[in-house]
Amino acid sequence: MQLTHLFENVSMLKIITSILDLLIVWYVIYLLINAIKGTKAIQLLKGIFFILIGKTVSDFLGLTTTSRIFQIVLEWGFLAIIVIFQPELRRALEQLGRGSLFKRGNSNSKLDKAKLTEAMVKSVQYMAKRRIGALIVFEKETGLQDYIETGIPIHADISSELLINIFIPNTPLHDGAMIIQGDKIATAASYLPLSDSAKIQKSLGTRHRAAVGISEVSDAFTIVVSEETGAISVTYNGGLRKDVSIEVFEALLTEHWFNTEAVKKGESTNARE
The missing domain is CATH 3.40.1700.10 (DNA integrity scanning protein, DisA, N-terminal domain)
Structure with missing residues (x-):
C-alpha cells in the first residue's frame, strides 16, 4: 500500500515538473518574441516558420529532394540565426540586465x-x-x-x-x-x-x-x-x-x-x- 502511494506521489511529481517545464519553455518563447517585436527580425522569424512547415509537408508527401533541401537549410540555419539575430540577441540581454524585458508595454493608447x-x-x-x-x-x-x-x-x-x-x-x-x-x-x-x-x-x-x-x-x-x-x-x-x-x-x-x-x-x- 505504501509502495503504491509512493508511485502515485512520484507520478504526480513528474506531471507537475512536466507542466512547469512546459510553462518555462513557453515563457522563454514569449520573452524572445517580445525582445524581437518591433524589429525586422520578426519577419525573418516568420520565414523560419514557413521553412519548418515546408519541411513537414515535404516529409509527409515523400518529396525526397525538396525535403533534403529543407533539411540542409535547417542544419545550417542555427549559425545563420546567430548572425542574423545578433542585434536582437544583444538587445534582449541588455533588457534582461535592466529588467525591462519583463515589463509590459502600454497598449491602451486610443487613436483619435x-x-x-x-x-x-x-x-x-x-x-x-x-x-x-x-x-x-x-x-x-x-x-x-x-x-x-x-x-x-x-x-x-x-x-x-x-x-x-x-x-x-x-x-x-x-x-x-x-x-x-x-x-x-x-x-x-x-x-x-x-x-x-x-x-x-x-x-x-x-x-x-x-x-x-x-x-x-x-x-x-x-x-x-x-x-x-x-x-x-x-x-x-x-x-x-x-x-x-x-x-x-x-x-x-x-x-x-x-x-x-x-x-x-x-x-x-x-x-x-
Whole structure:
C-alpha cells in the first residue's frame, strides 16, 4: 500500500515538473518574441516558420529532394540565426540586465484619427508652403526599432506645433527622419537606409532617397517635404509618388496610417520602374 502511494506521489511529481517545464519553455518563447517585436527580425522569424512547415509537408508527401533541401537549410540555419539575430540577441540581454524585458508595454493608447490626421495635414501643409524640409516615417507591420535607436528619443504626443518645430532649419533635430509609432512621435533625427535604385531622379535629394530606401526594406509609409520646391511626396511599397496635392496626401495618410480604405487619386510614379 505504501509502495503504491509512493508511485502515485512520484507520478504526480513528474506531471507537475512536466507542466512547469512546459510553462518555462513557453515563457522563454514569449520573452524572445517580445525582445524581437518591433524589429525586422520578426519577419525573418516568420520565414523560419514557413521553412519548418515546408519541411513537414515535404516529409509527409515523400518529396525526397525538396525535403533534403529543407533539411540542409535547417542544419545550417542555427549559425545563420546567430548572425542574423545578433542585434536582437544583444538587445534582449541588455533588457534582461535592466529588467525591462519583463515589463509590459502600454497598449491602451486610443487613436483619435480625426485629430491626428488634422495635426499631420496642418503641419505638412505649413512646411510645404514655407519650404521646410521634412521626412516623416509611419511604422506599420514591419518594426522599425533598428532605425528608431539611431535617433533622439521623443516619445511625445503628436501635435502640429511640435511637428513643425522639430523640422525648423538649423535646429538640433531637423536633420534626419522622424518616426511615428501609432499615435506617438517615437524619435527624431533617425538615420534611414538610402535606396540604390538608379531609377530615382538625380534631382531628388537624400530625403527622397532615404524615403524610398525605408519603403524597400519595410512596409512603412513615408512623407517627404522638399526643401527646394516645397512639394509633398510619399513613398510606400518601394514606390515614390511625387508632387501630390494636399487632398491626395490626406487620403493616402488616412489609408496607410489607420488602414482605412481611401479613394485613390492621382497617378503613382514607382521608383523601380
